[in-house]
Amino acid sequence: MGSIPTYDPAAVEAAWQERWAQNHTNEPDLDHPSRPFYNLMMFPYPSAEGLHVGNMFAFTGADIYGRFQRLHGHDVFEPIGFDAFGIHSENYALSIGAHPARLIPENIETFRRQLKRFGAMFDWRQELSTIDPRYYKWTQWIFLQLFNAGLAFRKRAAVNWCPVCKTVLANEQVINGYCERHPDVKVEQRFLEQWFFAITRYAERLLGNLDRLDWPESTIAMQRNWIGRSEGAELVFETPAGQKITVFTTRPDTVFGATYLVLAPEHPLVDALTAVEQQPAVRAYQREVAAKDIVSRKVGDKTKTGVFLGSYARNPATGEAIPIWIADYVLMEYGTGAIMAVPAHDGRDFEFATQFRLPIVQVVRRDGEALPFESLDGVLTASGPFDGLPAAEGGKRIVAWLAGRGLGTPRVQYRLHDWCISRQRYWGPPIPIIHCERCGPVGVPERDLPVELPLIEDFRPDDTGVSPLARHREWYFVKCPKCGAAGRRETDVSDTFLDSAWYFLRYPSTDEDGRPWDPRRTKTWLPVSTYIGGNEHAVLHLLYSRFITMVLRDLGHLEFEEPFPKLRAHGLIIKDGAKMSKSRGNVVIPDAYIQKWGADAFRMYLMFLGPFQEGGDFRDEGITGVRRFLDKVWTLVYDAAGAPPQPVPLPPAVDRKLHQTIHKVTVDTERLDYNTAIAAMMEYVNELRNAECGMRNAVEPLVVMLAPYAPHVAEELWQRLGHDTSVFDADWPAYDARLAASGDVEIAVQVNGKVRARLTVARGLDEAQVRAIALKDDTVRKFVDGKAVKKTIYVQDRLLNLVV
């Protein structure tokens, strides 16, 4: 047998990484693949701290899946890139006094080195970075496609403003009224001209398509909630002067109980509806609300406030005059910015009515229910001709009745807002627009793309709300491309979510300069076969990517409208019960672990920590177990490699276990249940060791199954077994269901549902046979003797239950 060299991961891994690069092992033929499989994972933001275990956990899980597909004969394309623009990079650069244009490429270099070290099958030919002008040229091109299609527009909008970041924040960057980057800085409200994408026009399709996506239920639910479709009606309340106030309601059945109206303080009709004597109070209230930031208005103190306008409108159902109020609990951006208040059947209206002593009229009844009664499960009352109808049915009839008089119409409303893509910052792709006095906003002609982000030393944002680019005069002033008059460049840069909304389209075509992608390659590789990423992107990134893809399809640039038919979400790796973050100081960097244990052991350890799709708590105690396992495999294979090459039949117990293992590893890997797949391989190795079976045909399939998990050592062992091609060119082992289900079985014998004995019997016995054997067992007899067996339940090969 001879002495076995010890397993030295560092040497094995370096050697194979070099060979993969030399042999182009991970570079599929992009133009003529026979069975293309696009294995996509969410590209990282290259932070200054470097790749942390959370990234590596995600990428390893995705890489295992790609390698598994490769072993099933697919041409797997597994690209990687860097999402390197954005406020995170810029703020970090500011905080250490560096320039992002110099700092970020260094970070990328660190990431690239770390990514190469852990041994994923990345196709480095197709690497991309969002800060590369060759990339963002096409990000700008996409903006222009939307602009030319009328889907990009400018609007003055109330925005969240962080006085420290000196920029607009998205609502999700505001945590309880404070900036997510600066937990002690209150967010303010500002009004600025912003660029928006009209994503709301796609709401119905974005929602409807969810039904046919193979995505985690929870992700679908989050998207559904975010889009927030509600069905209801618009109803019209008229004032004596003939002004029409339109409200949106999901409860038209309760219109007979509407005892007052509430408008948002910014509602355009407020001035016209305010009685002279109420003007001072109304103005004061409007000013007070405007001074609040939009977040604390929504999230902060929810005590109801409001002011009576001093005027009235007619309830279209009862004909009664009801007072009109303004209150900040009504939001201008949702529905029509006005509501009919039904205090008997809405908690918020109830609170408001109680506070300001407004009338409360119950119009839906169910026995034993107190007000406010919000359920639709009741019967109409005090509703004229509709009394006695179930609320849902009554609502439909009331809308029809009001529609007949021109006072109502059914209406679907979404919570989704248009996507604000403007950022008053430096570190992003300039929005490719030139403002002209005569022509208005004009798109930069495609031949002039990219609009390069100029390298300016003073990129610090200031308090004006205008991007630092405006201070760069030779860049800022430019001729209008349409009329030649003096124009000014748009100085806002676009949201990073736009960079990442199309990167998967670019990967197969990174070598294209004249167009964003090669249509033939796109047709070959897209849509993405499997997309694996974190649930922190469940809503925005995925929704925006779907939207952009849909628009590009409508404009004739793509042939599909859903980019990710199959999505899987991995869990989060936490440390000491908390999410890893620099501020908590609990970020784990993988380099030292890889150094000590090897990339293969560390990959497997991360996957063995818990279910991939749920994540887990990082502790480093367990890694020795995985490393010991690899050492055992190493020894077993070296022993087997010395055995004669012609196959001899395996001992039946080993053969059975082998086929059971193949079955389990196959099924579990396909489902991303990596932790149990690894456990199954460990069991098999234990079996081989117990049986002292060091046979070639017992270990060859194991090496192949191990390959997705521990690719370097699998290659080394495969070669040791005498193969001169990559293990990834081998076939995934087939399993024989008959063999897997051969041999004896242990049957549990229960008496009255309690296990009293375990019998080892031949497979496939019938109830009578098992029962006869069971009744000979001493322990069973102890519980059965002297009693009548009333009933027996038999589950083939598993269990016999005697009921006495």
Added chain:
RNA sequence: GCCGGGGUGGCGAAACUGGUAGACGCAAGGGACUUAAAAUCCCUUGGGGGGAAACCCCCGUGCAGGUUCGAGUCCUGCCCUCGGCACCA
């Protein structure tokens, strides 16, 4: 408040459509090898009780009920925890 996960040994976790709870691994204890240690190998390990022993009994999957021959798994009502949304009419 609403929408989703999840509560199982000392720890990370397994358990397919109701059918032998705790696979696999860590840690711990004992033993072998060694001058010694590390490494490696073997054994034990949910709690309690009985037996000289092979073994046997009772309890046990967040809590309280229920359905069932049988419940970690299904139903009802709670508690805790983690994500997401949050005055969306």
